[in-house]
Structure formats: C-alpha cells, structure tokens
Amino acid sequence: MDVTASATDPLIVARESFFTPACLVVSAGQSLVVRNEGNALHNLTVDGTWFGMDVPAGGEIRVPSLARVVGANPGNYTFSCSYHSAAGMVGRVIVR
Ligand SMILES: [Cu+2]
Numbered sequence: 001m002d003v004t005a006s007a008t009d010p011l012i013v014a015r016e017s018f019f020t021p022a023c024l025v026v027s028a029g030q031s032l033v034v035r036n037e038g039n040a041l042h043n044l045t046v047d048g049t050w051f052g053m054d055v056p057a058g059g060e061i062r063v064p065s066l067a068r069v070v071g072a073n074p075g076n077y078t079f080s081c082s083y084h085s086a087a088g089m090v091g092r093v094i095v096r
Pocket of ligand 1: 041042
C-alpha cells in the first residue's frame with residue numbers, strides 16, 4: 001500500500017492568543033496548514049529550525065513537508081507566534 005500524506009493535512013488554528021490544538025503529532029512527510037481565525041497578525045515559528053512565516057488575519061499558510069523543516073531530526077518541536085509568545089502563544093508538534 002502506498003503511504004502518502006493524508007487527504008486532510010493537519011491544521012493548527014491561531015487566535016488571540018493561542019493555538020489550537022496546542023499539541024499535535026504529524027508525519028514528517030505531511031504538510032501543515034496554519035489558519036489565522038483571529039483579528040491580529042500571527043505567525044508560526046518552529047524553534048530550532050529555519051521556519052517562520054506570518055499568517056495574516058483571516059489567512060492561511062501551508063508549511064511544506066515537515067521533513068524539510070526539521071531535516072533528519074524528527075522529534076518534539078516547540079512552535080510559537082513570535083509576536084505573542086510572551087502571552088503564551090506557544091505549542092508543540094511531534095514530528096515522526
Ligand atoms: Cu500571535
């Protein structure tokens with residue numbers, strides 16, 4: 001059987017000032033969709049990686065294959081909104 005990304009990519013929703021879900025598990029080959037359902041500009045920054053991208057209010061971004069973000073290092077990564085991390089806008093993604 002072919003193993004490909006699921007039809008529905010994992011989704012993180014950003015609001016003021018939290019992510020939901022705050023913790024999720026994804027396969028390295030999957031994309032990740034981040035949707036901003038809040039009214040402020042948010043972003044998604046994955047600690048320890050090169051990845052950081054703004055998500056405008058009402059907008060959506062697609063993080064490319066997580067394998068391209070974390071390289072050969074699956075595991076636990078903290079992500080945050082760099083604008084609101086002090087307000088607790090952080091989460092965790094487990095890439096495997
Ligand atoms: Cu934010």
